[in-house]
Amino acid sequence: MVAFWKFTALRLGIVVLVFIIGLFLQLGIVYSAIVAVVIAWCVTYLFFRKMRDAASASLQHRFSGKAAPLRTSTEISDAMAEDEAVDRHSQLGVDADRKPRPTKD
Numbered sequence: 001m002v003a004f005w006k007f008t009a010l011r012l013g014i015v016v017l018v019f020i021i022g023l024f025l026q027l028g029i030v031y032s033a034i035v036a037v038v039i040a041w042c043v044t045y046l047f048f049r050k051m052r053d054a055a056s057a058s059l060q061h062r063f064s065g066k067a068a069p070l071r072t073s074t075e076i077s078d079a080m081a082e083d084e085a086v087d088r089h090s091q092l093g094v095d096a097d098r099k100p101r102p103t104k105d
Contacts (some may be wrong), residue, residue, distance in 0.1 A: 003057070016036075
């Protein structure tokens with residue numbers, strides 16, 4: 001996933017650079033933005049093929065279902081607490097797929 005962020009930062013940097021040059025040349029905000037996006041796309045497409053391929057491969061891996069799920073520290077600590085509770089109390093079971101019962105108010 002790092003390759004994706006590197007490629008994104010490169011393309012964004014080129015957009016900003018060309019946009020500033022367009023403003024310096026007094027092309028106007030809208031025209032500078034359009035030119036910046038087109039030039040950034042062309043430059044990265046023509047000259048950064050390996051980086052683009054690595055970025056697309058990392059995205060493909062992430063969304064293929066083969067990548068490990070991203071878990072927050074809260075999810076990890078909750079899972080550890082559940083595992084410890086199950087280990088401590090053998091009759092206790094955790095079924096994450098079961099829908100919770102409605103509470104009576």
